[in-house]
Amino acid sequence: TIDHTKVAGSGSLRDFPVLFSAADPDLRALANGGDILFTAADGVTKLAHGLVYYDAHTGAITAWVRAPQLSPAADTFVYMYFGNPSASGQATPGAVWDSGYRSVYHLGDASGASLRDSTANGVDLTRGEQNRPARTGDGFDSGFDLAQRFSASSDFAMRPSDDAANGPATLSLWVRRMEDYDGARSGYVTRSATGSGDLQFRSTPESNSLAAQFDGSYRTVAASVNTAWNHVTLTQSGAAVKTYFNGALVESFTTGSGGGLTFGGLGSIGGSGSFLGEFKEVHWSAGERSAGW
Secondary structure: OEOHHHOOOOOOEEEEEEEEEEEOHHHOOOOOOOOOEEEOOOOOOEEOEEEEEEEOOOOEEEEEEEEEEEOOOOOEOOEEEOOOOOOOOOOOHHHOOOOOEEEEEOOOOOOOOEEOOOOOOOOOEEEOEOOEOEEEOOOOOOOOOOEEEEOOOOOEEEEOOOHHHOOOEEEEEEEEEOOOOOOOOEEEEEOOOOOOOOOEEEEEOOOOEEEEEEOOEEEEEEOOOOOOOEEEEEEEEOOEEEEEEOOEEEEEEEOOOOOOEEEEOOHHHOOOOOOOEEEEEEEEEEOOOOOOO
């Protein structure tokens, strides 16, 4: 059951990706969770879903499910079916995300030279080094604790600059600080391919705060970023920018426009800072999503 009081805004949200995360022994099914599926309230209409994590021994699961509509006036019901040993794989991860999503990075990748994009676009991030940034979390409780830890200047991940990365955009991510910052300002994320002239999220070592940089100027997004998980969202449409911290609008201002996307250490774009913390669930959309989204 999706509580309608948790749906922001006055109108319904359509084709919204809903996070399902649980640890239940009853969910122990096929070795890869392939028999798990989700339906609408009628129990028949199959909903697209993608498994981020599944453990057949504990029943721990993290999945994203595409809900056709979420109403702010009435609860939404989604059913999950499982336990059919003869079922073929039911997940369709690329279909979870509507056409506005350019890239979705769950950030639970254990090894390799890239971090995988879960959308049908398949624009993977290139890691700064093989197997770095490292994965953290064991997935025991539900799988949602999996993340990538950035702890050195070489720990960065770069999204290729392409046409889809220009123009109006919405960027959201979960982030938490692991250590106090040391030295120059450290980068959470930058939209620039050169590291100057347009928008960046930056951390400030003297206060552990989060700021948005544009054209060399800074505006505070959060006075203090703590070691708990925090949700940060940025929307940009032309020169208009909005920043949100844990669901609350912080500020609206104007800036330039940018191309690619880098987060973690700034070594890839000529900067000297590094972010000492963790990221997960980085979602990049073309266009400005609504505040309710």
